[in-house]
Amino acid sequence: MNVIETKKLTKYYGNARGIIDVTMSIEEGEIFGFIGPNGAGKSTTIRTLLGLIYPTSGSATIFGKDIIEAGPEIRQEIGYLPSEVFYYDDMKVIDLLNYSASFYKKNPQVINKRIGELADLLDLELRKKIDDLSYGNKKKVGIVQGLLHKPKLIILDEPTGGLDPLIQQKFFSLLKEENEKGASVLFSSHILSEVQRLCDRVAIIKEGKIIRVQKISELLENNYKRFKLDTATKVDKKFFANIKGIKDLSISDRSVNFLYRGQINDITQKIANLDLNNILIEDPNLEEIFLHYYQ
Amino acid sequence: MNIFWHELKQYRRSTIVWVLSLCFIVLFFLSLFPVFSKDVETVRKIFESYPVAVRDALNVQIDIFFTLNGFYLFIFTYILLTGSIQAANLGVGIISKEAAGKTFDFLLTKPITRTQLITRKIAAALTLLIVTNIVYLAAAVFTANTVSHGDFEMNIFILISLTLILVQLMFFTIGLFLSAVLPKIKSVVTVSLPLVFAFFIIGMLDSIFGNKVRYLTPFKFYDPAYIIKNGTIEFKFLLIEAIFIVIVTVAVYYLFNKKDISAAD
Numbered sequence: 001m002n003v004i005e006t007k008k009l010t011k012y013y014g015n016a017r018g019i020i021d022v023t024m025s026i027e028e029g030e031i032f033g034f035i036g037p038n039g040a041g042k043s044t045t046i047r048t049l050l051g052l053i054y055p056t057s058g059s060a061t062i063f064g065k066d067i068i069e070a071g072p073e074i075r076q077e078i079g080y081l082p083s084e085v086f087y088y089d090d091m092k093v094i095d096l097l098n099y100s101a102s103f104y105k106k107n108p109q110v111i112n113k114r115i116g117e118l119a120d121l122l123d124l125e126l127r128k129k130i131d132d133l134s135y136g137n138k139k140k141v142g143i144v145q146g147l148l149h150k151p152k153l154i155i156l157d158e159p160t161g162g163l164d165p166l167i168q169q170k171f172f173s174l175l176k177e178e179n180e181k182g183a184s185v186l187f188s189s190h191i192l193s194e195v196q197r198l199c200d201r202v203a204i205i206k207e208g209k210i211i212r213v214q215k216i217s218e219l220l221e222n223n224y225k226r227f228k229l230d231t232a233t234k235v236d237k238k239f240f241a242n243i244k245g246i247k248d249l250s251i252s253d254r255s256v257n258f259l260y261r262g263q264i265n266d267i268t269q270k271i272a273n274l275d276l277n278n279i280l281i282e283d284p285n286l287e288e289i290f291l292h293y294y295q
Numbered sequence: 296m297n298i299f300w301h302e303l304k305q306y307r308r309s310t311i312v313w314v315l316s317l318c319f320i321v322l323f324f325l326s327l328f329p330v331f332s333k334d335v336e337t338v339r340k341i342f343e344s345y346p347v348a349v350r351d352a353l354n355v356q357i358d359i360f361f362t363l364n365g366f367y368l369f370i371f372t373y374i375l376l377t378g379s380i381q382a383a384n385l386g387v388g389i390i391s392k393e394a395a396g397k398t399f400d401f402l403l404t405k406p407i408t409r410t411q412l413i414t415r416k417i418a419a420a421l422t423l424l425i426v427t428n429i430v431y432l433a434a435a436v437f438t439a440n441t442v443s444h445g446d447f448e449m450n451i452f453i454l455i456s457l458t459l460i461l462v463q464l465m466f467f468t469i470g471l472f473l474s475a476v477l478p479k480i481k482s483v484v485t486v487s488l489p490l491v492f493a494f495f496i497i498g499m500l501d502s503i504f505g506n507k508v509r510y511l512t513p514f515k516f517y518d519p520a521y522i523i524k525n526g527t528i529e530f531k532f533l534l535i536e537a538i539f540i541v542i543v544t545v546a547v548y549y550l551f552n553k554k555d556i557s558a559a560d
Contacts, residue, residue: 013555050404053555076406086397088305102297103405145401 001064003028003153003184004049008058011044018044020208021058026186031179033199033216034188041208042188043083046157049186050080062153076104079151083158085142089131093119093141096130097148104149111148118144121170135162143171147178154178154185160194172198193283223283225264229256229271230278243270259284298402298412302389302419310423313381317374317427318434324370325363325438332361352499359523363439363447364455368519371455374431375462375514376495381427382463383487385420386470390551391480399556409552417544420467428460451523458517458528461536465513466491468543475550 004026011018019041026032034042047053049060051071060067062074087096094115101111119126124140133141139162146154154175160168175198179185189195195202196216203213224247229235231254240246245262254277260267271279331338342355350356354372359365390413393399402412435456439447473486480486498514509515509532516536521529 047556052400052403053557054553072406072408072411074406075404078404080400080404082400084397085401087401088396088398099297099301100401100405103407105406 001028002026004062004186006060009048009055009060010057011048011053012056017208022210024203024210024213026184028184029182030200031185031187031198033195033202034186035192035195035202036205037190040205042205043157046155046188077152079146079154081142081146081156081159083161085138087130087141091130093128093130094126097144100145101148106149114148115144118147122167136164139163152183154183156187158189224259224261226282226284227258227260228280229276230254231256232275232277235274298415299419302416306423310427314427314430317377317431320373320377321435322438325442328363328366328442331366335361351501356520363443364451364523367452367455374459378459378463379466379491380487382424382466383470383491384483386467387474387480387487388483389416389420391474394479395481403556410548413548413551424460424463432456451526454522454528455519461517462513464540465536468540471547472543475547
């Protein structure tokens, strides 16, 4: 069964484009990535699914039920974490979490226990006022708030901003745990490596349209790496001439910059012949991926 | 019920301040009544030297001014003004604060409908207004009784006082409507204060508009002179208010149910 199914979901803000004909389905039990640059329509899609905004045309179902007609019923089983969290500043963390919990028809004792567990795990102080929390700590409140009622569907809209690497790690393993217990996850991000780490499948959205849905394993197969080399002397262009899989090569005085796709050993052996001051190998950013995968 | 209690808590402090202000005003002004009523002739002469328009604007009716209820009318203008600001603040703020504080995302991703959310918020606001009026009425009756040594028509006094909540309900409803139609309201008082004072000033211009001013501003909607004369509130106006509130409230529900809650950033 599909947890989320959208059919030609379209949203215009007046004349401004939000999303156009978004059709996708997310299977029960999968971690689904939703990736695209800022302004591509990730948040618009998610906010439409949550009933915060209304589609101009098209439709969507969650748990097989229409998102508009069955909104409240659906949201009983959804946990949502937005990219930026806003709460009532004058409330204490625990009061806010209890307020949040009070909306769900679930055993309060189970929820209370869950709040305690999550707060311990994330190292969140429950007695503090929301106003006194740092950005990252507010985000932790958001995580607890989104997971405390053990939702069947977790929707995350660029959730990692503001989290330090350690907490991010814990957060990801928390999501994996929930997923193993049966929760489906929709995870939007503009950072490919995040999505790679977590997701089974990924939809790529650009300028409001889904341009591709693919398995992460497939995406990794044609995975480019961005190489940035600082060299002691200027490198001759011919040096890279007979290597397959190099794209976007630019050579300036003492630096070389290119995208590479292929056997890592081949390229590292080749580079070993150069007189290097520094080397940086990283995932290309999304823009580059769009440029090279989907031209 | 959770939203209801949450709102009560959020407005607890400000409501206490408003209640205390109203009680203070009625206590302070009514305690001046013995001074005015002691020297009737002098005060009458002062007021008679004023043009009628000024007297009307101040809500001074010389023939009854020296009874407690007549004096109460004079100060009640300021009670109404204060209470109206409280009600307009509630009306403008109770829903729009979720937009200003960007907490709509939190609330509306919960398993509730927008209609439920609005209903609970309105219920909380009405509770606050009713509590305000009960405390105010108790303080006012107590003060009136003390300064006049029981020599006043209690039922008239109470009827006049009841128009406070009737006027507050109008301002609350108008405030709600504004919060539904205006784009993001950053600060509640920048909407509520101009609203209340605009109507207050219209009310002071009744010499220009004549009797029709009643239909232009909540401040003149209920005629206290009628209450004093007939011992009852005009039914027709209660009906008009009820119809007005129902229509506007339905519009508020409709508008909020249709609204897109734009992203926080």
